[in-house]
Amino acid sequence: MKTEPGVVGIDDVLAMPNQTVDWWGVRNYQARNFMRDQMKVGDKVLFYHSSCAEPGIAGLAEVAKLAYPDRMQFDPKSPYFDPKSTPGNPRWVNVDVRVTKKTRLIGLAELRSHPELERMRLLQRGNRLSITPVDPAEWEFITGSLLK
DNA sequence: GCCAACGTTGGC
DNA sequence: GCCAACGTTGGC
Numbered sequence: 001m002k003t004e005p006g007v008v009g010i011d012d013v014l015a016m017p018n019q020t021v022d023w024w025g026v027r028n029y030q031a032r033n034f035m036r037d038q039m040k041v042g043d044k045v046l047f048y049h050s051s052c053a054e055p056g057i058a059g060l061a062e063v064a065k066l067a068y069p070d071r072m073q074f075d076p077k078s079p080y081f082d083p084k085s086t087p088g089n090p091r092w093v094n095v096d097v098r099v100t101k102k103t104r105l106i107g108l109a110e111l112r113s114h115p116e117l118e119r120m121r122l123l124q125r126g127n128r129l130s131i132t133p134v135d136p137a138e139w140e141f142i143t144g145s146l147l148k
Numbered sequence: 149g150c151c152a153a154c155g156t157t158g159g160c
Numbered sequence: 161g162c163c164a165a166c167g168t169t170g171g172c
Contacts, residue, residue, distance in 0.1 A: 002170090028155075028168095051170055108171075126153045128169045149172105156167075 001061075001097065002050040002130040010047055010058040013099045020064050023094040024072045025080050031131040035095045036067045038133070045097055046134055046142065048122070049105070056107040060143065065096035103147055116141045 001023065003009065013021045026032055045061040069090035072080035085091040111117055121132035 004170095030155095055171070128154055130169085151172095152170100154167100154169080157165085159164095160162085 001045050002048045004051045005049045005058070006052060009049060010099060010102050013047075013061075013097070014102060018064070018098060019100075020096050020098040022065075022071065022096050024070050026070070026094060026130060027080065027082075027092060028129065031129050032092060034131045034133065036093050039063045039067065039095050041066060044134075044139060046122075046139070047097075047099060050130075054105055054107060056105045056111065057103065057142065058105055059099055059103050060101040061097050061099045063095050064098040067093040067095050070094045106142070106146055110146075114141070114146075116145075 003023075005012075008021060013019055023035070026035065041063050043063040045063065046057050047059040047061045049055055049058045069087070070080070070092040072078040073082040073085040073090060073092045074087060075081055080092075082091055108123075111120070112123055117123060117138055120135070120138050121127060121129075122134075
């Protein structure tokens with residue numbers, strides 16, 4: 001799951017109660033559907049920093065709460081406000097994410113250097129999705145080999 | 149700031 | 161439903 005550290009970085013989440021944050025602001029249907037349809041409490045998450053000086057994996061996390069309406073869509077003052085969304089029929093949802101471990105930063109170049117991660121969705125050319133599935137083998141390689 | 153690669157919008 | 165124009169993402 002990508003986040004911009006200038007907005008909410010891993011240190012910000014670690015400073016929050018229960019090291020947990022609501023993943024507000026996703027406004028892409030595919031990414032929303034991953035949260036809504038796929039993610040369960042306890043699912044493991046790679047916490048990724050994007051649009052910053054050092055893009056890469058910054059930590060490990062897990063899903064702490066099933067998808068529910070994103071609070072920003074109802075706030076007219078928020079850039080994430082959606083006038084077409086109503087509390088009775090919300091368009092956007094988010095899960096809660098709890099950071100379980102801050103790791104060393106694994107940069108993009110390093111990720112790309114490993115053939116084991118060649119097919120990782122995050123690394124595919126043209127990928128702009130802020131939430132992408134991670135293959136169990138990819139998770140194992142990253143947590144088992146790269147972070148040892 | 150550039151720009152590739154998308155995704156969304158809206159006229160038809 | 162098509163598709164051109166426009167907007168966004170995100171690494172560099």
